[in-house]
Amino acid sequence: MYKKKQYAFSDNKPVLVEIRQYTKSDFPALIAIQKESFPHPFPEELWWNSEQLTNHTELYPEGAICIEVEGEIAGSITALLTDFDPISPMHTWEDATDNGYIRNHNPKGNTLYIVDICIRPKYRSLKLGQLLMHAMYERVIEDELDRLLGGGRMPGFHEFSDRLTAEQYAEQVVSGEIKDPVLSFLLSCGRTPVCIVKNYLEDEESRGYALLMEWENPFHHEQ
Template identity: 65%
Template sequence: MYWKELYVFENDRPVRAVIRNYEEKDFPGLIRIQQESFPPPFPSELWWNTEQLKNHVTLFPEGALCVEVDGEMAGSMTGLIVHFDPNHPEHTWEEITDHGYIRNHQPNGNTLYVVDIGVLPAYRKLGLGKWLMLSMYEVVIQLGLERLLGGGRMPGYHQKADQMTAEQYLEAVIKGELKDPVITFLLRCGRTPVKVVENYLEDEESRNYAVLMEWKNPFLKKLRQGE
């Protein structure tokens, strides 16, 4: 199981934080994180419910991470293992995550797929999202998987949708001509784009588009060779 103690910084003040696997006692805090991280127009029916969270901690507890700051639940990240074929990347969030219930978790798959990541707005200046992402990379390495993969929302795209395609918007973000709250964050975390996917998730701000973005296990060759 996962446990990491570290300090994050509020301006120049170190603040103690812990990243660990979440448990059933954490469910109320996790639901609150969802509600505050994804306010309307994000569909409220996509917030976690108790049955989904029970599946996360039962079917794949290694992929259920949360971060506490000074003992208060501040963010979470959830994943499952799937078999991903780069030659056939098209899918929706509902299909690949089983609507967030992860009953399709494949222990022998090759890819850790990000179901969700969220941080309470009051804690977002502490860099917790990046620390959660880095921690999930460590899970990928520990389990010997090929990659971390997930669909990144494009919440800034609705402001440019009448001027450019989703692919053009992504290219502008990569070139630094535009900043997107999610895609730019994922780039900063070391994720690289794989493909723009249409109708990935009901998301008005993203016009239902998302960018599949991966992080490849840099130790995979050595792991396979047993070095």
């Protein structure tokens, strides 16, 4: 059972947080956080439901992690194991995650795939998303996996899509010319770009695109 306590900072003041695996009793809070974190125009049908969360805790509990601030659940991150072939990287979120139900979780997979990460808006200044992402990096190292992988939404892209391609937009985010709420966050967590994926998710703001991003296990090298 994964559980640890550490400090986040709010205006330079330490705030004790706890990172742990989530359980059935956490489901109502997790669903509420989804609604707060992904408001319209994000599709409501992509918010978690109880069946999906049950699968997360039963099929791969090590990949079902939440974070608490002073006893209140402030966010979560969910993952599954899969086999990833860098030669054929194209896929959709629905295919990679079984539409969030993770029935395609492969216990022998070489890659930890991020299904979702969300933080309650009032806690985002604490940078809790980075703490959750680093908890998953620890899982990659502990289980000697090749990498952590996931598609990053591009919610700022709709403001530039009339003059930039998805690839050009991502390049300018990586170079620091544009700040994207999701891609810039993932870069700050240590993720690096793999490629642009078209029709990754029904996401109006991202125009259906995502930037596939990874974190390679620094202790796991091919001989």
